[in-house]
Amino acid sequence: MRKLRREPLSEHATRVLWKQTVKIVEAGNSEPSRSKLAKARRDEAKRLWKQKAEATFDEIRATLKRMASGVERCMYCESNEGTDIEHFWPQNRAPCRAFDWTNYLLACSACNSNHKRDRFPRRHGELLLINPTEDDPLDHLVLTPTGKFVPITDKGEKSIPVFGLHRGPLERSRVIAWAAVDGLIVRYANACARGDSSLALGTQKALCEYPQVSVFAAILRVAEGTAAEDFLSPECLEALAAHPEIKSWLDG
Numbered sequence: 001m002r003k004l005r006r007e008p009l010s011e012h013a014t015r016v017l018w019k020q021t022v023k024i025v026e027a028g029n030s031e032p033s034r035s036k037l038a039k040a041r042r043d044e045a046k047r048l049w050k051q052k053a054e055a056t057f058d059e060i061r062a063t064l065k066r067m068a069s070g071v072e073r074c075m076y077c078e079s080n081e082g083t084d085i086e087h088f089w090p091q092n093r094a095p096c097r098a099f100d101w102t103n104y105l106l107a108c109s110a111c112n113s114n115h116k117r118d119r120f121p122r123r124h125g126e127l128l129l130i131n132p133t134e135d136d137p138l139d140h141l142v143l144t145p146t147g148k149f150v151p152i153t154d155k156g157e158k159s160i161p162v163f164g165l166h167r168g169p170l171e172r173s174r175v176i177a178w179a180a181v182d183g184l185i186v187r188y189a190n191a192c193a194r195g196d197s198s199l200a201l202g203t204q205k206a207l208c209e210y211p212q213v214s215v216f217a218a219i220l221r222v223a224e225g226t227a228a229e230d231f232l233s234p235e236c237l238e239a240l241a242a243h244p245e246i247k248s249w250l251d252g
């Protein structure tokens with residue numbers, strides 16, 4: 001996972017979402033108890049979600065795809081194609097956020113249906129899940145060349161099992177990505193040295209869109225640390241030192 005920047009929606013889509021949110025908030029206002037009010041809002045959110053405006057959600061899906069890493073990758077695993085609009089705060093737990101743009105992420109069906117589902121750990125009111133559009137995941141997780149995320153905060157620790165970040169195939173693909181990104185950084189420096197701007201630009205694109213893009217982000221962090229020589233090839237470290245522009249490629 002890596003930090004993603006949320007884009008704004010059109011005024012029309014924002015208005016559509018707001019109207020649905022008002023309906024949910026008002027649902028069951030006449031109910032006598034908190035539990036009946038909550039149920040009425042859940043039911044209304046479910047009903048409205050089933051009949052949501054396709055045109056508005058086409059725009060939402062397209063915007064999420066632009067925000068996602070690489071080639072429309074899932075915002076959790078960064079490996080599979082992102083296909084589902086995911087409610088970060090589950091609809092059942094937070095029906096009033098069912099039509100909240102800031103609550104939408106793009107996930108693959110494996111992450112959405114098999115792993116996160118309605119899981120939403122909290123402690124003393126504090127949310128213990130990384131939201132890649134609000135948090136920098138690498139402030140909570142350290143990624144190593146073994147392909148494993150190591151938690152460095154409580155939020156990181158809870159996020160690994162909920163998002164299924166420790167799945168074997170994901171860890172193995174991060175190992176492959178680590179070697180590939182190291183090599184691509186060297187390729188970029190070599191292309192620059194030869195004055196081959198076309199190859200340099202193509203290599204930059206490949207680095208930024210390579211699946212498991214958090215590996216690239218992690219390598220940039222590792223290169224700044226004291227263990228850089230243990231985890232990166234000498235040629236890669238030399239290339240990063242000679243081309244500081246590489247460090248800004250994942251910004252914004």
Ligand SMILES: [Zn+2]
Binds near residue numbers: 110
């Ligand atoms: Zn996924």
